[in-house]
Amino acid sequence: MPAHIPVDLSNCDKEPIHIPGQIQSHGFLIVIDQDCVIRYHSDNISSFINGINENLIGRHVNDIQPLIGRNEPKDFIVQLIIFGKNNRGFEQTNPFVTDIQGKPFYLIISPTENYYLLEFEPAASDLTIDLQKIIGRSVSEMLADKNLQRLLENSARQVKQIINYDRVMIYRFAEDGHGEVVAEAKNENLGSWLGLHYPASDIPKQARELYKHNLTRLIADVHAIPAKILTAADNEQPLNLTPSQLRAVSPIHIQYLKNMEVGSSFSISLIYKTELWGLIACHNYSPRFIDFKSRESSKLIGQILSSALEFRQNEENQQQTQTFKAAVDQLSKYLLKSFSIEDALTKQEVTILDAVDAEGAVLVYENSIIKLGSTPNDEQLEKLLAWINGTLGESFHFTNHLASVYPEAAAYQDVASGLMISVLSREMNEYVLWFKPERIQTIKWAGNPDKPVELNANGLMMISPRNSFEEWIETVSGTSIYWSNEEIKSASRLREEITYAINQKAGAIRQLNEKLKLAYEELDTFSFTISHDLKNPLSTIKSYSQILSRNGNLEPKAQQIMDRIIVGADKMNLMINEVLGYSRLGRSEIQLSKIEMRPIIDDLIRDLLIAYNSPDIEINIGDTPDIYGDPVMINQVFANLISNAIKYSIPSGHPKVSIKGEVTETGVIYNISDNGIGIDIQYLPKVFELFNRMDNARDIEGSGVGLSIVKRIIDKHKGKIWVDSELNKGSTFYVEFFNG
Ligand code: ADP
Numbered sequence: 177m178p179a180h181i182p183v184d185l186s187n188c189d190k191e192p193i194h195i196p197g198q199i200q201s202h203g204f205l206i207v208i209d210q211d212c213v214i215r216y217h218s219d220n221i222s223s224f225i226n227g228i229n230e231n232l233i234g235r236h237v238n239d240i241q242p243l244i245g246r247n248e249p250k251d252f253i254v255q256l257i258i259f260g261k262n263n264r265g266f267e268q269t270n271p272f273v274t275d276i277q278g279k280p281f282y283l284i285i286s287p288t289e290n291y292y293l294l295e296f297e298p299a300a301s302d303l304t305i306d307l308q309k310i311i312g313r314s315v316s317e318m319l320a321d322k323n324l325q326r327l328l329e330n331s332a333r334q335v336k337q338i339i340n341y342d343r344v345m346i347y348r349f350a351e352d353g354h355g356e357v358v359a360e361a362k363n364e365n366l367g368s369w370l371g372l373h374y375p376a377s378d379i380p381k382q383a384r385e386l387y388k389h390n391l392t393r394l395i396a397d398v399h400a401i402p403a404k405i406l407t408a409a410d411n412e413q414p415l416n417l418t419p420s421q422l423r424a425v426s427p428i429h430i431q432y433l434k435n436m437e438v439g440s441s442f443s444i445s446l447i448y449k450t451e452l453w454g455l456i457a458c459h460n461y462s463p464r465f466i467d468f469k470s471r472e473s474s475k476l477i478g479q480i481l482s483s484a485l486e487f488r489q490n491e492e493n494q495q496q497t498q499t500f501k502a503a504v505d506q507l508s509k510y511l512l513k514s515f516s517i518e519d520a521l522t523k524q525e526v527t528i529l530d531a532v533d534a535e536g537a538v539l540v541y542e543n544s545i546i547k548l549g550s551t552p553n554d555e556q557l558e559k560l561l562a563w564i565n566g567t568l569g570e571s572f573h574f575t576n577h578l579a580s581v582y583p584e585a586a587a588y589q590d591v592a593s594g595l596m597i598s599v600l601s602r603e604m605n606e607y608v609l610w611f612k613p614e615r616i617q618t619i620k621w622a623g624n625p626d627k628p629v630e631l632n633a634n635g636l637m638m639i640s641p642r643n644s645f646e647e648w649i650e651t652v653s654g655t656s657i658y659w660s661n662e663e664i665k666s667a668s669r670l671r672e673e674i675t676y677a678i679n680q681k682a683g684a685i686r687q688l689n690e691k692l693k694l695a696y697e698e699l700d701t702f703s704f705t706i707s708h709d710l711k712n713p714l715s716t717i718k719s720y721s722q723i724l725s726r727n728g729n730l731e732p733k734a735q736q737i738m739d740r741i742i743v744g745a746d747k748m749n750l751m752i753n754e755v756l757g758y759s760r761l762g763r764s765e766i767q768l769s770k771i772e773m774r775p776i777i778d779d780l781i782r783d784l785l786i787a788y789n790s791p792d793i794e795i796n797i798g799d800t801p802d803i804y805g806d807p808v809m810i811n812q813v814f815a816n817l818i819s820n821a822i823k824y825s826i827p828s829g830h831p832k833v834s835i836k837g838e839v840t841e842t843g844v845i846y847n848i849s850d851n852g853i854g855i856d857i858q859y860l861p862k863v864f865e866l867f868n869r870m871d872n873a874r875d876i877e878g879s880g881v882g883l884s885i886v887k888r889i890i891d892k893h894k895g896k897i898w899v900d901s902e903l904n905k906g907s908t909f910y911v912e913f914f915n916g
Contacts, residue, residue, distance in 0.1 A: 197404035198424035203297030220403035288418035328359035336361035341458035348454040397463035440464040444478035500666035503530035511677035532663040536611035573597040594656030612656035704759040716743040754881035766806040773800040798836025816882040817848040825852030849908035855901040
């Protein structure tokens with residue numbers, strides 16, 4: 177038993193198989209540069225042409241004309257190259273039939289980087305039938321059935337009939353690069369490989385690329401020794417054989433075919449929308465050569481099958497696409513109509529669950545998590561989301577084996593083996609998630625796919641392809657059905673729709689905000705100008721009333737009226753000044769600094785006691801901690817609050833006012849309390865509104881602006897203000913300033 181040593185075969189992905197330095201020996205190669213000078217050639221030319229000089233490097237191609245084209249003009253290769261250049265390719269002249277020492281040969285010319293490959297191969301095929309004749313009939317039989325599976329089976333049968341290899345398989349690549357035999361036609365004595373899977377490393381990535389480039393590939397004799405490519409000693413540039421017909425096979429692949437006991441292999445690429453969908457893979461257990469023309473005819477079969485496949489596959493996908501499209505269309509209508517993104521996506525008849533073929537979906541949006549269908553539970557989701565937030569950077573992810581990247585998901589793989597994540601906002605951690613349940617499947621591998629390393633006869637470890645192709649059954653759990661291209665497209669289209677709707681709504685809110693700001697500024701400007709403009713006519717009223725009243729010849733009644741006009745005008749002037757002050761505040765920027773409070777409070781009290789002419793008020797000043805704020809504005813705050821406290825406590829008979837501050841963990845709270853008229857509890861919420869005066873304050877002078885100014889200033893300082901009060905007992909106003 178060879179030891180099982182896990183070795184990563186992905187190295188095969190790096191093998192430069194397009195520059196092997198060798199060709200298969202059933203033909204020979206001459207490489208010329210733009211001046212038709214020979215730069216490379218294979219070392220097996222003499223086995224096709226008797227008497228040719230072994231070293232042709234540096235010679236003009238015309239020099240060898242008599243040997244490679246006896247009946248052709250001397251410069252026929254030069255002419256072919258000119259023709260190819262003018263026609264941007266050699267499709268029209270390939271293959272050029274020529275004669276080498278009495279035997280028919282095909283010359284196939286292909287351009288590569290700076291050179292032209294001239295490949296010569298025998299024109300005789302091992303095929304006895306004329307492909308072109310039977311191809312038409314085969315194609316109509318191939319296409320006879322509408323069903324995709326039967327189309328593939330027919331094709332395998334027809335290809336087997338045409339090229340008569342021992343086994344013809346149709347091999348389909350899965351998303352992860354591994355392949356499955358989906359149809360087969362074979363000789364009766366052979367065991368069936370239908371349904372067997374082949375690991376992705378069997379046909380590495382760069383080999384799949386070459387299959388897209390060269391639509392047919394012949395390995396005529398697995399056991400033949402390849403011919404080396406010679407060049408000048410100082411030429412170190414490896415020759416790119418991508419377009420070559422004769423390109424030698426990688427030693428690993430040759431070993432692989434030998435292990436399968438295959439003598440010759442021929443494959444025709446099946447392309448679906450520019451991608452390699454699969455291969456018609458043909459094996460013969462003895463060497464077998466198919467000439468260029470027959471290979472071209474087989475290529476035609478591949479192309480016809482490819483387009484039939486595309487058509488059938490399109491039909492099958494189309495229905496799914498239609499269903500998803502209808503769902504996303506409906507969702508985007510909901511999104512436009514509804515103000516709530518959550519409602520639009522999860523609460524209507526069609527939901528995000530309908531946008532793909534999933535059993536569960538979760539919308540994570542604006543701090544809410546909405547689940548639909550079968551999903552992991554809340555706790556599992558929370559952890560999964562934390563993992564997503566911390567791990568995934570891209571905007572879109574999907575896996576059909578969640579536990580392989582996030583092992584905790586193994587606990588709920590029955591509902592969430594497949595996960596698709598569409599990121600709505602990376603910053604806000606908002607997503608749509610879809611879940612697919614576990615699909616327990618049995619895969620029949622051709623040999624153990626995890627066993628690429630064997631020990632050779634000497635006991636040395638070597639990387640070699642598997643040599644056992646016995647059916648090896650693996651039960652795969654923890655995986656879901658793949659996310660199809662249709663689902664991925666649908667999910668990403670939905671993402672577009674959602675982000676568009678979110679932006680629209682955010683835009684609408686921003687616009688409203690802007691409008692509000694504008695209206696607010698307009699109002700400020702309006703009250704400022706109107707107050708300002710009122711001042712002039714008002715002073716006119718006052719001046720003329722004073723003139724009239726000073727004249728002294730007014731009747732007592734008229735004199736009384738005149739006095740009231742003057743008092744009214746003074747009052748109005750006061751109010752206008754207050755309003756002006758209030759609107760000025762809206763425009764002014766605050767200038768923060770540390771304010772020592774005690775001197776400010778002392779000054780204010782001294783002035784206020786004089787203004788209210790009430791020396792018997794009892795005033796207590798407690799701690800007066802410093803405040804960080806705008807000195808002018810803070811002065812206004814305390815002036816208003818202390819003035820109110822004095823003003824509204826005078827009627828109590830023994831007015832008492834106290835002012836004290838307290839340092840807290842977050843800043844400073846000042847309270848200003850009095851034993852005055854108090855405020856009715858039902859009016860308390862309105863006390864900071866502009867022009868609001870309480871009923872019990874009617875007889876006391878005031879404008880109803882002071883507290884609005886205080887509130888505005890406190891807001892500007894990002895502080896807080898609130899009030900406690902009881903009617904006829906007194907009020908306490910609190911102002912809180914925060915540090916920093
Ligand atoms: P005013 O110029 O009327 O004092 P304010 O905006 O300063 O305007 O106050 C609004 C109203 O709140 C006052 O009219 C009064 O009804 C009430 N108020 C304010 N402070 C006190 C207080 N310390 N005691 C009782 N009522 C008060």
